[in-house]
């Protein structure tokens with residue numbers, strides 16, 4: 001066969017193989033029905049220990065001890081600290097009492113050595129957080145140190161947003177169940193993260209700061225969304241109600257308000273006490289990243305299995321997150337490309353795996369940002385894709401390869417957005433929110449770079465909601481609102497609640 005014919009044949013084979021992969025990533029209405037029904041079942045099991053013998057790999061459904069929604073009239077100045085995927089933020093938040101707030105903040109990148117090294121200790125991580133807090137106080141509130149030790153010095157109330165699964169036993173205490181996303185520090189597991197942070201604040205001369213509330217980023221986002229909007233009228237004159245807070249960023253997760261009487265995992269005396277105080281609902285942090293860890297209904301390709309088993313720090317857990325969140329979309333594409341290369345279907349100029357550019361061989365080096373550029377590339381000959389691959393991976397590509405890469409990108413992101421619709425539909429159904437009022441309009445406060453920046457992500461998610469059991473009617477009544485940076489302000493709202501409780 002001539003070289004030209006051989007080349008054409010390889011092109012055809014690549015396209016045919018990508019056709020097959022595309023099919024494996026597709027999700028239709030039937031799958032959405034299954035996923036939604038299974039999510040509802042998983043929520044019930046997670047709330048009620050009697051329904052499942054061992055829920056250790058099930059949906060965590062964590063009670064947060066947040067029993068009310070802010071209405072926007074809250075006032076006060078509070079501190080907030082927020083440990084997310086790659087950054088740590090310390091802030092002082094002024095809640096103005098009119099749905100608005102002002103924030104002063106110091107944002108720091110988590111140093112690589114705290115992420116990569118298996119030998120890092122909790123003390124090193126929390127000492128870093130304390131040192132950044134100190135730098136913040138020095139810069140924005142030097143009077144705090146000037147007044148240190150003086151009689152009557154008031155303590156500063158801090159809310160701590162910690163965006164990892166914790167077993168929460170009260171509004172201000174919780175032990176880490178497991179790390180997700182980028183951290184691996186073993187000795188933090190099972191420890192109270194508030195105590196670890198408070199200890200370091202004290203040791204670094206900041207005992208005037210008291211951490212009074214621990215919250216998850218989804219809960220923070222939800223509370224901030226409630227604070228900013230409250231129950232408010234939509235353009236059609238309907239009252240629309242905040243129902244879910246969620247994140248689609250490096251990780252993914254969602255929270256909602258559940259009836260206290262349904263939260264059977266709460267000790268009975270706690271449940272009765274709350275009910276006798278007139279509390280009816282509590283925010284539940286679902287930790288939906290861990291939905292269907294048993295893979296009963298989750299669509300699974302060999303790439304998902306490899307990423308979970310060989311490349312992630314928590315194999316067997318957070319399998320939904322590994323198909324949905326921003327940390328994994330680029331990694332899925334990278335795995336597909338390496339596989340196609342091993343079968344001589346793509347990038348054939350590199351004869352062996354070893355010859356591939358280093359960045360293509362290195363896990364998590366293909367970022368979701370690159371995918372977002374390819375997703376909407378309509379330049380001639382997919383020039384934008386060509387440049388993105390050259391810049392990010394030092395990888396030259398042919399036009400046919402780029403066409404197939406674009407198809408892969410689009411099907412990976414669409415699967416993520418379609419999967420994202422399932423827990424949302426499930427929560428709306430379980431809570432009956434779409435039928436609570438005459439027209440049952442609901443709001444979802446969402447944050448994270450997929451929702452904010454990934455081209456078409458929100459439309460794909462909406463489209464999937466329409467295909468899900470809530471149908472086009474439910475989708476129309478669901479308002480997906482960006483609640484930017486809500487996670488940190490939410491910690492301040494929690495701290496306010498805790499200090500006035």
Ligand code: BGC
Pocket residue numbers: 085162163164165180181216217218247249250251252253254287289321
């Ligand atoms: C964590 C959640 C968090 C989500 C979004 C997940 O990996 O388990 O606690 O809310 O990421 O940041």
